[in-house]
Amino acid sequence: MTSSSTSSARFPRISNHGVPTRCWCGEGITTFGSSTAENRYRRFYKCQIARDRKTKNHLFKWLDDALIDEIRIVDAKHERVAQEITKFEEMVMEKVKSEIVRVEAEMSEKLKEKVNLEIARVSQEMKHKLKITTVALVVVG
Template sequence: MTSSSTSSSRFPRISTHGVHIRCWCGEGITNFGSSTAENRYRRFYRCQIAKDRKSENHLFKWIDEALLDEIQTVDAKHERVAQGLKKFEERVIENVKSEIARIEDEMTEKLKEKVKLEIEKGMKHKLKIATVAMVVVGAVVGIWNSLAV
């Protein structure tokens, strides 16, 4: 595929990238077919004014080159979006891991507090039982002593 998007007129053509809708002059872009021997039937974009005024510098772009430009632009945007998504995913994973660690620490502290309370509650209960047992034993010993005298 040869590219002949340069002009031999006294004005160089404006460099374009991708598919345009309007020429610099404001005229809408139309597609035409080349009639030159070198590019027979090859399609190109041009405004109607440029077709009538060949000496003026208006937008000119081969359609196949414009479409390739568009594909390259979309590929570049796709790559940027993919990289952005990857960075976003990494940040989300990092945030989730830190939140899991925070919740684990919080749950560990709550569990320690609960175990401590249960141990204290159990100790108080055992202490009550021991106190009652000592009172009963003391009473039995007192009764025994009073009977033995």
């Protein structure tokens, strides 16, 4: 399978990656079928001006080569997106872990405060009961 893409140095160069949409001349691209013995019925892209004038200074690209280019472009984009998703997942997991640590520390601190308050309350209650018991013993005794 051979690939052919021609342009002249005197004409501006257009990106020829993937499926072309326009020729350097601004004309839209059309598909045609090859009639040569070597590439019988093989489809190619070319603008109508180039087709009518048989000039080689316009875009020419085999359809199958263009589709392979397009698949490679999509594969590269897919790979970049997959890498970005992986980085995003890692970033989210780090944030979740740090948030879990923060919440656990906050909960632990609040629990300590509640325990200390309960200990103080029970201690006060016991002191009060002890005073009442002491007074009762003094009165009885």
